[in-house]
Amino acid sequence: MNIIGRVTADASVQTLSNDKTVVNFSVATNESYRNKQGEKIEQTTFFDCSYWLSAKAAKILTKGALVELTGRISARAWTGADGQAKASLNFHTSNIKLHHNGKKAETGQQPAKEQAAHENFAEDDIDDDMPF
Template sequence: MNIIGRLTRDAEVRTLSNEKQVVNFSVAVNDSYRNKQGERVEQTAYFDCAYWISSSVARLLTKGTLVELSGRVSARAWTGKDGETRAGLNFHTSQIKLHGGGKRAETTQATQQPENNKVTVQGTEDDLPF
């Protein structure tokens, strides 16, 4: 599955007890449609994302950055401290493409190549010959 949205906060790297690192971030995905009355209705879905492949990508994931993510989605449910039932969406990210718009203004792409476990980052800033 692919989603495109903006980061709602800077990414955080967490180190688990087994020394594995995970990059956690949240993405807002906007959608719109016209209802039966012809009015435009806007909806926003929020995804809590996890990226396990390389923690070095976290420095590129800043609030407001437009990202295109590939991976799989899952739902979770829990009971809040107030006793109310809550639900959320998790997105287990396998590929990240950065389109800029956050603290870094240039367009950048970060992709994971599993066979060599290396992140490739390509920028388009100042690559014109004139």
């Protein structure tokens, strides 16, 4: 599955007890459509994402960056401390393609039209063992 969205905050790298590292980040996707009354409806979906293949990916996963992710999705449900039911969508990322860096846009620098992917992190590019 592929999703395209903006990173909501700078990614964080976590080292686990087995010395494996994981990059955690969140992505927001937007969809718009018109309802039966002709009103435009905007819908935003947030995904909690993980990337196990290289901690270097955290360098490009900065707030506002437009990324295309390939991977698989899972849902998680739990009961919060307040007793309310909670749920989240988790995206287990296997490939990251950077389309546009949000920080450059904030400074007024526009990337070249054909410079869509600054970096492309894929499962095939990493020699590390898989964490599972």
